[in-house]
Amino acid sequence: MTRSIKKGPYVNEKILKKVTGKKPEEAGVIKVWDRACQISPEMVGFTFGIHNGRKHIEIKIVEDMVGHRLGEFSPTKTFHRHGGKMQKELEQRKKEAEIVAAKAAKAVA
Numbered sequence: 001m002t003r004s005i006k007k008g009p010y011v012n013e014k015i016l017k018k019v020t021g022k023k024p025e026e027a028g029v030i031k032v033w034d035r036a037c038q039i040s041p042e043m044v045g046f047t048f049g050i051h052n053g054r055k056h057i058e059i060k061i062v063e064d065m066v067g068h069r070l071g072e073f074s075p076t077k078t079f080h081r082h083g084g085k086m087q088k089e090l091e092q093r094k095k096e097a098e099i100v101a102a103k104a105a106k107a108v109a
Contacts, residue, residue, distance in 0.1 A: 009067075012037040019043055031056055035071025050074035 003010060012034045019030070024045035031049040044063055049056030050070050057074045065073070081087065 009038040009040070010036060011040050016040070016042065019046055029056075029058055032070060035069065035074065037070050039065045039068055039070060041066055052076045 015030070015032060015034065015037055019027070019042050024047070027046055029047050029049045031051070033051045035050065039061060041063075043061045044066065045061065047058055047060045048070065049058050050073060051057075052074045053076050059070075059073045
């Protein structure tokens with residue numbers, strides 16, 4: 001759900017203090033744990049290290065990100081792959097196709 005217009009956007013005061021009066025080139029990486037904070041126009045150009053629960057992921061803020069939350073750009077879950085017999089068969093077919101293509105390329109050359 002969106003935040004009411006009466007309340008306005010949620011921007012953490014501490015993050016704004018870290019940004020105001022500084023140039024993006026001089027500030028370096030600003031570490032942030034508040035993923036719910038909205039990106040304001042003052043933050044454009046700065047690099048934030050947004051915490052994902054395990055480590056800080058460095059994100060450079062651009063104009064298109066204004067209005068979004070910081071947490072949207074720092075995923076908390078990593079997808080490795082689906083397992084099982086079907087996945088192994090698909091990978092084996094892919095390897096065989098690569099081998100055939102390499103042999104065909106050698107034969108042509």
